[in-house]
Amino acid sequence: MFSAIGARRCKTLSVIDRQLKAAKHLPVFGRGPSARDVDASYLARILITRMATDRPARAVESFERFASMQIANAGHHHWVNSRLPDPDHTLLDLMELLCSPDHDLTKGPEFVIQFLGQAAVDIEFITAKGKPLKVMYISRSDLGGDMPEDPYNSPGSLWGSSMPGGAVRTGWTV
Known part of the structure; x- marks a missing residue:
């Protein structure tokens, strides 16, 4: 059960990340060893969005309103x-x-x-x-x-x- 909850949360963060990138609220970087480390700006944007909504479909709207x-x-x-x-x-x-x-x-x-x-x-x-x-x-x-x-x-x-x-x-x- 806990792994299912963790997987759901991880999926939610992935959707939030993808939607904020599509709306140009997060920069797009490479993957793997060339991927950029998470910085304060990235983390703040993800945290605001996750705290503002439990519906990933509203990620961009929630981020724009609260940020x-x-x-x-x-x-x-x-x-x-x-x-x-x-x-x-x-x-x-x-x-x-x-x-x-x-x-x-x-x-x-x-x-x-x-x-x-x-x-x-x-x-x-x-x-x-x-x-x-x-x-x-x-x-x-x-x-x-x-x-x-x-x-x-x-x-x-x-x-x-x-x-x-x-x-x-x-x-x-x-």
Whole structure:
């Protein structure tokens, strides 16, 4: 049974890889000994797509939607701001940073990434003191390009939170 599950996951990643290459979101390289090593950009693109959808047929659509999401609360988290100072950076930029071999995951804060339906990505960082800090990535075009000061509490803004047991709660602030 486990080998069947593993084979299905491997097939899913192969389909995602093929579809992203066909849409020119991934470079095409040789095979065998001349094949290029997986780099941070490649890994970030595959991870975003796999976390965004469980349907390989929607790989390109899901990648395009989520990779271009931008941080909603740029002033709220020093760790992200110190590494990606551009307030217009995307989720893809953050994922490339996290996947980079230059970034030692054992020395940074722990983090949890949650994809909230098709609306947003919520990332919770746990500081060395155990304090959770949240960063949300959303599609700014869904908001007409204007970002509220506090996207969790501003009128008409998207919010999301995880609840005990792993359930995710989302909605709009009125």
